[in-house]
Amino acid sequence: MSRIALVGGTVLTMDDDATVHANGYVVIDGDSIVEVGSGTPALRPDDEVVDTADQIVMPGLVDLHYHTAIGKGFSDHLPLWEYLDTAWYPLIRNLDADAAYWAAAASYLESIQCGVTTVNDMYRRLPDLARAARDIGIRAVLSNDVALEEHNIDKLDDNRAAYQEVHGLANGRVEVYVGIEWLPLADPELLQGARALANKLGTGIHIHLNESLTEVEDSKKRFGKRPTEVAYEAGILGPDCVAAHCVWLSDREIALMRETGTHISHNPSSNAKLGNGIARVPEMLAAGINVGLGHDAAECNNSRDLFEVMKFASVIHRANRVDSSLMPAPDVVRMATRNGSAALKHNTGQLTAGMKADVIVLDTQNPMFTPLIHGDANHIYSHIVYSANGSCVNSTIIDGSFVMRNRKLTFMDEKEIVRKANEGFQRVLKAVQANS
Numbered sequence: 303m304s305r306i307a308l309v310g311g312t313v314l315t316m317d318d319d320a321t322v323h324a325n326g327y328v329v330i331d332g333d334s335i336v337e338v339g340s341g342t343p344a345l346r347p348d349d350e351v352v353d354t355a356d357q358i359v360m361p362g363l364v365d366l367h368y369h370t371a372i373g374k375g376f377s378d379h380l381p382l383w384e385y386l387d388t389a390w391y392p393l394i395r396n397l398d399a400d401a402a403y404w405a406a407a408a409s410y411l412e413s414i415q416c417g418v419t420t421v422n423d424m425y426r427r428l429p430d431l432a433r434a435a436r437d438i439g440i441r442a443v444l445s446n447d448v449a450l451e452e453h454n455i456d457k458l459d460d461n462r463a464a465y466q467e468v469h470g471l472a473n474g475r476v477e478v479y480v481g482i483e484w485l486p487l488a489d490p491e492l493l494q495g496a497r498a499l500a501n502k503l504g505t506g507i508h509i510h511l512n513e514s515l516t517e518v519e520d521s522k523k524r525f526g527k528r529p530t531e532v533a534y535e536a537g538i539l540g541p542d543c544v545a546a547h548c549v550w551l552s553d554r555e556i557a558l559m560r561e562t563g564t565h566i567s568h569n570p571s572s573n574a575k576l577g578n579g580i581a582r583v584p585e586m587l588a589a590g591i592n593v594g595l596g597h598d599a600a601e602c603n604n605s606r607d608l609f610e611v612m613k614f615a616s617v618i619h620r621a622n623r624v625d626s627s628l629m630p631a632p633d634v635v636r637m638a639t640r641n642g643s644a645a646l647k648h649n650t651g652q653l654t655a656g657m658k659a660d661v662i663v664l665d666t667q668n669p670m671f672t673p674l675i676h677g678d679a680n681h682i683y684s685h686i687v688y689s690a691n692g693s694c695v696n697s698t699i700i701d702g703s704f705v706m707r708n709r710k711l712t713f714m715d716e717k718e719i720v721r722k723a724n725e726g727f728q729r730v731l732k733a734v735q736a737n738s
């Protein structure tokens with residue numbers, strides 16, 4: 303396979319020094335980045351040279367809290383708990399294998415189109431999701447929706463079986479974590495079981511934690527403690543754990559997250575749409591907690607565009623605290639790239655030699671990037687966070703392969719994905735109605 307050399311663009315490396323090359327290059331060999339710099343690289347005769355003039359070359363985005371989604375645009379005005387009971391759980395309980403595959407493909411399609419190269423996807427039927435990730439080319443960490451048996455979702459045994467079947471698939475692009483739906487559908491014994499399973503498999507944990515005030519009240523009522531305290535005592539927290547949302551953390555809960563090295567996925571647009579509140583992200587960052595960004599699910603966000611999430615992650619805290627100095631654009635881009643990657647222990651999130659080649663190319667010849675001062679890093683970060691959206695993504699490279707090139711999907715047919723995902727939804731909806 304010939305090497306790929308992206309030359310002539312503005313290269314936003316997101317490396318330790320936040321280096322930006324105004325006229326830079328990135329050379330990819332196999333699944334890895336082998337060279338990054340300014341000017342012209344030493345090319346080999348069979349290198350595939352891609353001209354990225356008037357484009358920004360940057361690390362792919364990491365969507366740190368994600369659910370494959372099948373039916374967005376329904377029950378859009380309900381609070382979280384009622385929404386889950388009336389829309390989300392009935393749909394995922396009636397999911398068939400084909401519907402799961404195409405729902406995942408449609409979800410990953412939108413993400414790839416918006417420059418997302420990694421998803422941390424908690425859902426059901428992981429082998430079908432894994433095949434969709436393999437076929438479309440995305441990097442995916444998958445976990446089950448594990449809850450107590452009476453809730454009729456997934457069990458730890460499902461998660462164990464999924465790990466054994468698909469962990470490591472597609473050159474290691476697919477991994478399996480242990481997932482816990484959320485505390486209202488769990489108890490300390492189930493959390494302890496999830497920790498034991500993760501340790502036994504040597505894998506990580508993905509959990510919804512402290513998402514809503516009703517969750518906090520339910521936890522205090524059932525266990526006499528706040529959600530993060532229950533998770534801490536059950537041993538769930540740790541450097542291999544991604545906790546999603548964490549909206550209503552007390553000072554003590556922030557300290558527990560910090561003490562255990564737990565990673566947090568901040569999902570501001572989902573939290574806003576569901577009326578769940580605004581997470582204390584400035585305090586989390588001040589405490590030294592690693593915080594990445596997630597869209598959550600298209601059912602509770604409606605868009606998988608992580609550019610939109612980046613903008614929310616900055617502006618929502620400024621509005622809330624009446625302080626325009628909060629959450630500056632370079633920090634937010636770092637959250638969407640390096641921080642997400644660090645949470646999943648991936649060798650991605652920055653463009654440096656030796657990293658896996660997860661790279662996106664943004665077009666700047668459009669009003670989103672006008673005017674543009676080439677080489678002015680802060681100006682470019684601002685455009686990415688406050689002005690751009692996913693439609694500026696020209697190409698998405700994952701594990702060294704173009705999975706989308708000039709807006710065209712490489713390995714699957716976009717129209718077929720949309721058609722099959724729609725058919726799958728209709729079938730699942732009929733099953734929901736027949737079984738209700």
Ligand SMILES: [Zn+2]
Binds near residue numbers: 367368369546598
């Ligand atoms: Zn979620």
